[in-house]
Amino acid sequence: MVSFILKRIVQSALVLLITGAIAFSMFSFVGDPIDNMLGQERTMEDVERLRAQLGLDQPVPVQYVKFLKEAAHGNFGVSYRQGREVSEIIMERAPATLELAAVSALLAVVFGISLGVFTAIRRHGFTANLIMSASLIGVSLPTFLIGILLIYLFSVELGWLPSFGRGEVVQIGNWSTGFLTESGRKALILPAITLGLYQMTLIMRLVRSEMLEVLRQDYIRFARARGLSDRVINFRHALKNTMVPVITIIGLQLGAIIAFAIITETVFQWPGLGLLFINAIQFVDIPVMAAYLMMISVMFVVINLVVDILYAMIDPRLRVSAK
Amino acid sequence: MTEPVLSIRDLTVEIPTRQGLFKPVRNVTYDIRPGEIRGVVGESGAGKSMTGNAVIGLLDAPAKVASGEIWLKGRRIDNLNAEEKRAIRGKEIGMIFQDPLTSLNPLFTIGEQLVETIQLHLKVSASEARDRALALLERVSIPDPVTRFNQYPHQFSGGMRQRVVIALALCSEPSVIVADEPTTALDVSIQAQVLDLIKELASETQVGVILVTHDMGVIADTTEQVTVMYAGQVVESGSTDQVLSAPTHAYTKSLIAAVPRPQVKLHRFPQVSYGNRETTFKIEDLARNWEQTAPSKSGKLLQVQGVTKKFIEKPAILPSRRRYFTAVDNVSFDIKDGEVFGLVGESGSGKSTVARMIGTLLPTDGGAIQFDGDDITTMEPKALAEYRKQIQMIFQDPFSSLNPRMKVESIVAEPLIHHKLLPPDQISARVRELLDRVGLTREAAAKYPHEFSGGQRQRISIARALATQPRFLICDEPTSALDVSIQAQILNILKDLQEHLGLTMLFISHDLPVVRQMCDRVGVMKQGKLVELQETEALFANPQQEYTAELLDLMPRLAQLSG
Numbered sequence: 001m002v003s004f005i006l007k008r009i010v011q012s013a014l015v016l017l018i019t020g021a022i023a024f025s026m027f028s029f030v031g032d033p034i035d036n037m038l039g040q041e042r043t044m045e046d047v048e049r050l051r052a053q054l055g056l057d058q059p060v061p062v063q064y065v066k067f068l069k070e071a072a073h074g075n076f077g078v079s080y081r082q083g084r085e086v087s088e089i090i091m092e093r094a095p096a097t098l099e100l101a102a103v104s105a106l107l108a109v110v111f112g113i114s115l116g117v118f119t120a121i122r123r124h125g126f127t128a129n130l131i132m133s134a135s136l137i138g139v140s141l142p143t144f145l146i147g148i149l150l151i152y153l154f155s156v157e158l159g160w161l162p163s164f165g166r167g168e169v170v171q172i173g174n175w176s177t178g179f180l181t182e183s184g185r186k187a188l189i190l191p192a193i194t195l196g197l198y199q200m201t202l203i204m205r206l207v208r209s210e211m212l213e214v215l216r217q218d219y220i221r222f223a224r225a226r227g228l229s230d231r232v233i234n235f236r237h238a239l240k241n242t243m244v245p246v247i248t249i250i251g252l253q254l255g256a257i258i259a260f261a262i263i264t265e266t267v268f269q270w271p272g273l274g275l276l277f278i279n280a281i282q283f284v285d286i287p288v289m290a291a292y293l294m295m296i297s298v299m300f301v302v303i304n305l306v307v308d309i310l311y312a313m314i315d316p317r318l319r320v321s322a323k
Numbered sequence: 324m325t326e327p328v329l330s331i332r333d334l335t336v337e338i339p340t341r342q343g344l345f346k347p348v349r350n351v352t353y354d355i356r357p358g359e360i361r362g363v364v365g366e367s368g369a370g371k372s373m374t375g376n377a378v379i380g381l382l383d384a385p386a387k388v389a390s391g392e393i394w395l396k397g398r399r400i401d402n403l404n405a406e407e408k409r410a411i412r413g414k415e416i417g418m419i420f421q422d423p424l425t426s427l428n429p430l431f432t433i434g435e436q437l438v439e440t441i442q443l444h445l446k447v448s449a450s451e452a453r454d455r456a457l458a459l460l461e462r463v464s465i466p467d468p469v470t471r472f473n474q475y476p477h478q479f480s481g482g483m484r485q486r487v488v489i490a491l492a493l494c495s496e497p498s499v500i501v502a503d504e505p506t507t508a509l510d511v512s513i514q515a516q517v518l519d520l521i522k523e524l525a526s527e528t529q530v531g532v533i534l535v536t537h538d539m540g541v542i543a544d545t546t547e548q549v550t551v552m553y554a555g556q557v558v559e560s561g562s563t564d565q566v567l568s569a570p571t572h573a574y575t576k577s578l579i580a581a582v583p584r585p586q587v588k589l590h591r592f593p594q595v596s597y598g599n600r601e602t603t604f605k606i607e608d609l610a611r612n613w614e615q616t617a618p619s620k621s622g623k624l625l626q627v628q629g630v631t632k633k634f635i636e637k638p639a640i641l642p643s644r645r646r647y648f649t650a651v652d653n654v655s656f657d658i659k660d661g662e663v664f665g666l667v668g669e670s671g672s673g674k675s676t677v678a679r680m681i682g683t684l685l686p687t688d689g690g691a692i693q694f695d696g697d698d699i700t701t702m703e704p705k706a707l708a709e710y711r712k713q714i715q716m717i718f719q720d721p722f723s724s725l726n727p728r729m730k731v732e733s734i735v736a737e738p739l740i741h742h743k744l745l746p747p748d749q750i751s752a753r754v755r756e757l758l759d760r761v762g763l764t765r766e767a768a769a770k771y772p773h774e775f776s777g778g779q780r781q782r783i784s785i786a787r788a789l790a791t792q793p794r795f796l797i798c799d800e801p802t803s804a805l806d807v808s809i810q811a812q813i814l815n816i817l818k819d820l821q822e823h824l825g826l827t828m829l830f831i832s833h834d835l836p837v838v839r840q841m842c843d844r845v846g847v848m849k850q851g852k853l854v855e856l857q858e859t860e861a862l863f864a865n866p867q868q869e870y871t872a873e874l875l876d877l878m879p880r881l882a883q884l885s886g
Binding site: 217218219221222223224225226227228229232237240241244314315316317 | 379381409410411412413414417418420422425426427428429430431432439440443444475477488491492494
């Protein structure tokens with residue numbers, strides 16, 4: 001097990017290095033940050049001086065190595081636009097995105113799995129077929145459209161829920177939470193549904209097809225022949241076997257929820273990392289973009305490592321070689 | 324005579340289909356007395372498993388019991404509701420399935436699965452259930468039950484798993500056990516042990532056993548009463564001795580005649596002639612178009628010299644810390660031109676690994692394999708492609724060796740296209756010709772593999788293997804997934820190929836009677852080593868090694884039959 005985890009960590013480090021390199025080589029196409037930073041009345045000398053000061057006159061690989069060195073010490077530089085420490089800005093924005101992602105993920109996993117199991121067991125039932133057809137909408141509609149439709153219905157027409165922002169937040173140490181106020185909780189509902197809907201339908205359809213596959217297996221027949229009740233067979237024997245492949249996808253999807261919160265955050269003007277990133281791109285704020293991308297890669301890599309370990313915990317066949 | 328514990332009376336099962344009502348089981352009647360083992364024999368599709376499923380209340384919808392009665396200890400059980408039937412399953416009637424590798428849930432320990440079943444049926448505390456589970460494991464002769472209790476199914480061998488399955492079937496002292504092909508997936512030696520265990524349990528606990536099988540040898544060895552089924556109906560029923568020695572129905576007679584005899588060598592496998600289903604196989608047509616290749620330089624087409632294969636058992640980053648398992652250990656043999664060379668041994672003895680190395684599906688870890696004088700282990704890719712054209716493989720499982728998403732036409736055409744043997748416009752005609760010659764209709768080309776039975780699929784595999792006009796055919800257990808009647812047809816096709824086309828063959832099997840009929844010389848493998856190599860007749864008449872003698876002893880024999 002230890003050698004397995006070590007191997008994974010080495011692989012993860014490589015993945016991070018490569019993602020960083022790709023990100024850095026792309027920054028040179030985003031535009032010149034200097035254009036935005038200095039006003040109309042700039043001189044060539046000003047431009048050159050600032051360029052040298054920021055290290056932008058050096059070739060991209062050199063910039064990348066420098067960035068890595070600093071990042072290793074926890075220093076991600078200063079935002080070109082806001083003139084503040086990048087790590088400080090990210091820390092300030094992270095709670096919003098993480099809370100939104102956590103609620104969406106919870107919605108997606110809980111409803112995805114239970115609806116998946118339901119539609120698999122009642123394969124021929126009317127409700128199950130209705131859910132399956134409805135789920136097609138979830139997979140095929142783009143996120144922003146769902147967001148806009150929800151806003152139109154619940155904010156504009158019914159006026160039940162706010163259409164933008166986080167509502168009131170409460171500060172606990174460095175963490176600002178929206179869970180503790182009513183307006184904060186209300187503000188969370190629409191973005192969380194928008195962000196989680198796609199993942200939910202995906203998980204549901206996956207659980208359903210896996211479960212149908214598992215229910216065809218001999219050991220399920222044998223469990224029936226042993227006289228076990230349907231409840232025990234479905235929820236103990238079949239569900240655990242269903243979860244083995246499903247966990248991988250759920251892991252990847254959780255990463256995706258955080259990474260692709262950008263669209264939802266834009267639609268709902270949610271003050272999180274996604275919005276920060278979009279603004280950073282508009283302003284060619286390289287330190288913010290670099291830090292954000294690295295953070296997302298780290299998150300993906302960590303989630304995958306956890307998934308692999310979970311895998312071994314659920315499936316004893318994978319444990320043998322590790323023992 | 325004691326009262327029967329289970330009576331089946333005039334049972335008919337119906338499945339509504341688009342073509343009308345299909346009756347896979349018609350008016351079946353038989354009894355099981357306590358402690359009695361009743362064999363139910365017949366080919367696949369005869370309705371023997373369907374009857375067993377009806378007894379245990381596990382018919383898959385839309386199949387249902389249409390008429391007839393099933394009585395268990397004086398209580399009628401066929402008309403109970405789903406919940407009442409579930410209460411009988413496992414408690415009154417236990418079940419043993421064919422494949423022990425798939426009948427246990429891989430994610431739960433043996434102990435968890437046993438305790439769960441015991442607590443369900445007996446309403447005892449967790450610790451009592453555990454004690455009982457341990458006693459059951461002990462009872463089915465699992466060594467070291469305390470350790471085994473906490474292990475997962477994959478840590479058990481096939482035979483051990485089948486013992487666990489039997490323990491599960493015995494959890495609440497049922498009065499009847501339905502054993503559906505319980506040893507078909509097992510080796511001869513393991514099969515003998517499992518059958519002995521079932522016999523022992525029947526006489527000791529007075530449980531009645533329905534033993535469903537297609538293997539006449541198993542029937543002769545194990546059962547007291549036998550029921551022969553054909554096309555959903557019972558054709559003959561009676562004491563095993565009587566039915567086997569003096570069969571009255573024509574089907575029973577031809578079924579018994581089709582069993583490969585271990586005692587004598589016959590020229591062809593007798594086929595189950597009943598029902599007029601013998602399909603023709605136009606070998607002469609095939610031979611006419613077959614390009615004869617020059618004989619090999621040395622007269623020995625294939626020479627295997629000291630071949631070794633190791634698998635990593637315990638992976639580690641440092642090579643010195645890795646542990647290896649030697650699957651094939653320094654094996655050497657030659658196969659002459661036009662010879663059928665048999666390789667026998669228990670599962671895990673390395674015989675399939677040898678076949679895969681010859682087929683270049685696995686790299687070797689030492690030794691040489693010479694095909695017509697050239698070492699294939701050091702061949703350049705171009706020469707290797709030429710070699711692969713000259714050898715073809717036929718695999719054991721006709722269900723997984725054909726791609727279910729490809730039409731038969733594309734399957735058989737694939738080697739032709741890959742090796743660029745024919746211009747594209749001639750391929751289709753050639754494929755139909757090949758299918759025709761292995762006894763399938765030309766219309767078969769447009770169908771998908773799932774539309775065919777096991778025997779027909781194996782014919783497709785043969786057609787695919789013949790497409791490149793190979794010189795050498797590797798058959799890895801080609802008939803062990805098939806019924807006796809189908810087995811005879813396939814083996815006869817292979818024999819004809821060998822005789823008329825002069826094909827050289829490596830024939831791998833654990834079925835010794837079949838090997839005796841098919842092979843010119845036989846090698847016996849044990850734990851990766853080749854322990855004996857002899858002419859077939861000499862080996863069967865006079866085995867030199869103790870291990871070979873043991874294997875020969877374990878063959879279920881039809882002693883009562885005059886063969």
